[in-house]
Amino acid sequence: MKVTEHIQQANGNTQFSFEILPPLKGQHINMIFDNIDPLMEFKPPFIDVTYHREEYVFKEQENGLLKKHVVKKRPGTVGICAAIQNRYKVDAIPHILCGGFTKEDTENFLIDLDFLGIQNVMALRGDAVKNETYFRPEKEGHEYANGLVKQICALNDGIYLDEELQNSSKTNFCVGVAAYPEKHMEAPSLESDIHFLKKKIKYGAEYVVTQMFFDNQKYFEFVEKCRSEGITIPIIPGLKPIATKKQLNLLPHRFHVDLPEALILEIIKCKDNTEVKQVGIEWCIQQSKELQKAGIPVLHYYSMGKSDNIQSIASQVF
Ligand SMILES: Cc1cc2nc3c(=O)[nH]c(=O)nc-3n(C[C@H](O)[C@H](O)[C@H](O)COP(=O)(O)OP(=O)(O)OC[C@H]3O[C@@H](n4cnc5c(N)ncnc54)[C@H](O)[C@@H]3O)c2cc1C
Numbered sequence: 001m002k003v004t005e006h007i008q009q010a011n012g013n014t015q016f017s018f019e020i021l022p023p024l025k026g027q028h029i030n031m032i033f034d035n036i037d038p039l040m041e042f043k044p045p046f047i048d049v050t051y052h053r054e055e056y057v058f059k060e061q062e063n064g065l066l067k068k069h070v071v072k073k074r075p076g077t078v079g080i081c082a083a084i085q086n087r088y089k090v091d092a093i094p095h096i097l098c099g100g101f102t103k104e105d106t107e108n109f110l111i112d113l114d115f116l117g118i119q120n121v122m123a124l125r126g127d128a129v130k131n132e133t134y135f136r137p138e139k140e141g142h143e144y145a146n147g148l149v150k151q152i153c154a155l156n157d158g159i160y161l162d163e164e165l166q167n168s169s170k171t172n173f174c175v176g177v178a179a180y181p182e183k184h185m186e187a188p189s190l191e192s193d194i195h196f197l198k199k200k201i202k203y204g205a206e207y208v209v210t211q212m213f214f215d216n217q218k219y220f221e222f223v224e225k226c227r228s229e230g231i232t233i234p235i236i237p238g239l240k241p242i243a244t245k246k247q248l249n250l251l252p253h254r255f256h257v258d259l260p261e262a263l264i265l266e267i268i269k270c271k272d273n274t275e276v277k278q279v280g281i282e283w284c285i286q287q288s289k290e291l292q293k294a295g296i297p298v299l300h301y302y303s304m305g306k307s308d309n310i311q312s313i314a315s316q317v318f
Contacts, residue, residue, distance in 0.1 A: 099125065218258075
């Protein structure tokens with residue numbers, strides 16, 4: 001079922017969903033199941049699986065010169081989605097990127113998803129490859145997520161890259177896109193970011209999932225701005241419980257989000273990460289309850305591969 005249908009069917013009740021990462025290459029898929037199993041009692045209508053593009057690793061050769069290797073540390077997004085749908089009978093949503101994909105690669109990826117009965121897809125640009133400062137699209141790829149959305153929706157109309165294909169079958173994807181209550185790091189202003197978000201919607205995106213935020217006010221203000229700009233589709237909040245002291249600096253650096261002073265002070269007071277985890281859980285429960293009270297249709301949790309804190313939160317909220 002499509003995300004939009006899940007939201008309609010929930011009749012105003014707030015639903016629980018979460019995102020997982022494929023395991024590092026070499027690890028078993030049971031690791032993923034071990035993290036999903038305890039969360040199934042909260043009846044997620046869908047589970048997202050992130051996509052991780054290639055990285056460059058430089059290895060020294062015998063002659064002392066460095067050789068560039070292209071590695072994918074977390075492959076398996078499509079396989080994990082298929083395994084989730086098979087095992088849990090829940091919709092799995094693969095993320096798909098512009099980065100590292102030509103339009104042809106994208107089309108073939110989407111054909112695989114369609115054949116597997118996957119009906120939702122999260123369309124993202126992706127970040128620059130590690131070691132590079134700016135995002136560089138593939139030669140025959142998309143520069144921004146809006147081009148990717150356009151291609152997916154064209155396939156929904158039966159339009160393939162090879163326009164000479166006869167009687168081509170139509171796909172039926174519901175497309176989600178990303179948004180940033182605190183602005184995407186490269187956007188010159190929030191207004192400009194919302195302008196390009198509108199473009200993704202114009203090209204066919206049907207729902208939005210936000211970057212993590214720790215202050216609900218930022219989400220509420222963002223949604224208000226979007227609504228005043230004529231955006232009417234669901235804007236699903238992304239939530240991440242902070243779990244380690246290191247994340248105090250890591251999350252703002254990596255995701256370009258601010259942490260509220262009250263949360264920072266609570267974390268600084270903690271003796272160890274067990275205490276930090278508890279603070280993170282309690283903060284996220286408060287955020288979740290306020291969003292639930294405001295009638296938000298789905299709360300989407302970033303598990304980052306660990307489910308125990310998400311389980312503690314969900315048991316208090318759902
Ligand atoms: C919910 C969520 C899930 C994510 N999942 C993944 C994942 O699985 N794998 C992964 O690698 N990354 C993931 N990301 C990170 C994402 O790939 C990065 O944040 C990336 O930098 C931007 O992706 P986007 O789809 O928002 O890009 P876009 O919508 O393309 O926007 C990127 C920037 O370009 C600007 N822009 C857009 N169109 C134009 C235009 N035509 N001209 C000029 N500027 C323009 C925007 O304002 C923005 O600043 C996720 C992010 C979120 C919020």
